Amino acid sequence: DAGVIQSPRHEVTEMGQEVTLRCKPISGHNSLFWYRQTMMRGLELLIYFNNNVPIDDSGMPEDRFSAKMPNASFSTLKIQPSEPRDSAVYFCASSPRGTGATGELFFGEGSRLTVL
Amino acid sequence: GQQLNQSPQSMFIQEGEDVSMNCTSSSIFNTWLWYKQDPGEGPVLLIALYKAGELTSNGRLTAQFGITRKDSFLNISASIPSDVGIYFCAGSGQGAQKLVFGQGTRLTINP
Numbered sequence: 001d002a003g004v005i006q007s008p009r010h011e012v013t014e015m016g017q018e019v020t021l022r023c024k025p026i027s028g029h030n031s032l033f034w035y036r037q038t039m040m041r042g043l044e045l046l047i048y049f050n051n052n053v054p055i056d057d058s059g060m061p062e063d064r065f066s067a068k069m070p071n072a073s074f075s076t077l078k079i080q081p082s083e084p085r086d087s088a089v090y091f092c093a094s095s096p097r098g099t100g101a102t103g104e105l106f107f108g109e110g111s112r113l114t115v116l
Numbered sequence: 117g118q119q120l121n122q123s124p125q126s127m128f129i130q131e132g133e134d135v136s137m138n139c140t141s142s143s144i145f146n147t148w149l150w151y152k153q154d155p156g157e158g159p160v161l162l163i164a165l166y167k168a169g170e171l172t173s174n175g176r177l178t179a180q181f182g183i184t185r186k187d188s189f190l191n192i193s194a195s196i197p198s199d200v201g202i203y204f205c206a207g208s209g210q211g212a213q214k215l216v217f218g219q220g221t222r223l224t225i226n227p
Contacts (some may be wrong), residue, residue, distance in 0.1 A: 042217060
């Protein structure tokens with residue numbers, strides 16, 4: 001069975017460019033999470049969706065970050081304009097449990113972003 | 117907000133040794149989970165705990181949900197080279213769906 005699929009696996013871009021990261025959750029999972037991982041700050045939750053609806057975006061660093069989930073099988077995380085401090089590994093995760101229950105997260109392999 | 121303190125930050129052991137790591141929270145948690153991350157991969161769930169006092173095993177791994185609901189530990193018995201990686205605890209409090217992650221314990225094994 002396919003797990004969480006993320007693309008691209010690696011992206012190198014220049015400061016000021018727009019970056020779009022993509023995620024396909026596990027079929028049937030109704031919660032989707034975006035995390036950012038850095039050495040300094042560890043794993044940080046950016047935003048999560050239940051049934052395609054954003055529930056909590058309090059972890060989104062600033063207005064340069066935006067996330068969408070137009071349908072149950074696709075989500076994007078966009079950074080515009082990108083800055084060097086955005087360099088990190090961005091993980092998407094999905095969970096079979098919805099609102100009101102904390103379930104196990106299934107992570108993708110991550111997208112490693114480098115902003116020069 | 118909720119915070120997790122995970123220790124130790126790193127461990128260097130010999131193959132065959134047992135390993136123990138723990139997490140403490142500043143508030144009561146209703147769920148504890150332990151994940152392992154291999155280089156270049158995302159974290160993978162090892163054990164999930166949902167009840168205070170619960171002790172759960174998964175092969176050579178054993179984890180417990182502390183009775184105070186503010187701590188959890190993970191033990192690995194008879195370590196092998198493939199146990200190398202970063203281990204994360206994660207938890208959530210009452211009514212909170214999102215998980216808080218510890219900073220991780222990096223395990224290195226000398227053959």
